[in-house]
Amino acid sequence: MFELDRVQKSYPGVVALEDLSLRFARGRVCALIGSSGSGKSTVLRLLTGLVRPDRGKVRVDGKPLTSASLQSARLRLGYVIQEGGLFPHLTAQGNLALQPRYLGWTQTRIAGRCAELAELVRLPVSVMQRYPAELSGGQRQRVALMRALMTDPPALLLDEPLGALDPIVRHELQSQLRTIFETLDKTVILVTHDVAEAAWLASRLVLMHDGRIVQDGTLADLQRDPASAYVRRFLDSARRLPEASA
């Protein structure tokens, strides 16, 4: 469904992605993991057309992503950026209603879907009338996730969507998201720093480092046959709770 073909992307003074090729199949969940600055968010920005490649091609459904195809491609995906990306001048409800209104949904339908999603992400409905600045980081993130799910798009690009959540809500939402991904057959690309979360939600892990792919496979592939010492170090860095002393 999504493809980067030999893509090179630089920002001033930084090569973010180097000759990177990746394909994401329809109906599959893939997690992009890797150290900070390895280029994970840039992959999502390229697929949403927010940035253009310096070299190489970006294809959605087999067709090059162009300014003409961008609008329709965006309507078919839900995108959560790291900081949520909510419009500050609109309430949570206003943010959620934007795309549905554009698509001609009635007020009743919008309100119904908001209530359904608020329950899913465990957000009190009263919070919906607040502006983003009046929400906690975790609440903002949940509203951003709701916004991405509002119109039930076939594809979801999620950049650390659970990063600012407390561990109990995060755990709950991981379970809910897995159900959503499995039962609704979504194509999902998820960026996370949490290997356990990546392995729980995604069948495929793509480990990136310095703008390149270090290894692409299942968690079992990475564990059994790490492509480099970096892969082993990355997996070993996930800390377990220490044994309580007697």
Ligand SMILES: Nc1ncnc2c1ncn2[C@@H]1O[C@H](COP(=O)(O)OP(=O)(O)OP(=O)(O)O)[C@@H](O)[C@H]1O
């Ligand atoms: N707008 C920008 N201007 C300049 N450099 C940028 C910009 N966006 C990203 N970069 C740089 O490009 C590289 C890749 O950034 P990117 O955000 O894709 O990494 P990431 O793997 O998502 O990082 P993180 O896990 O910290 O979010 C980094 O070196 C980053 O500093």
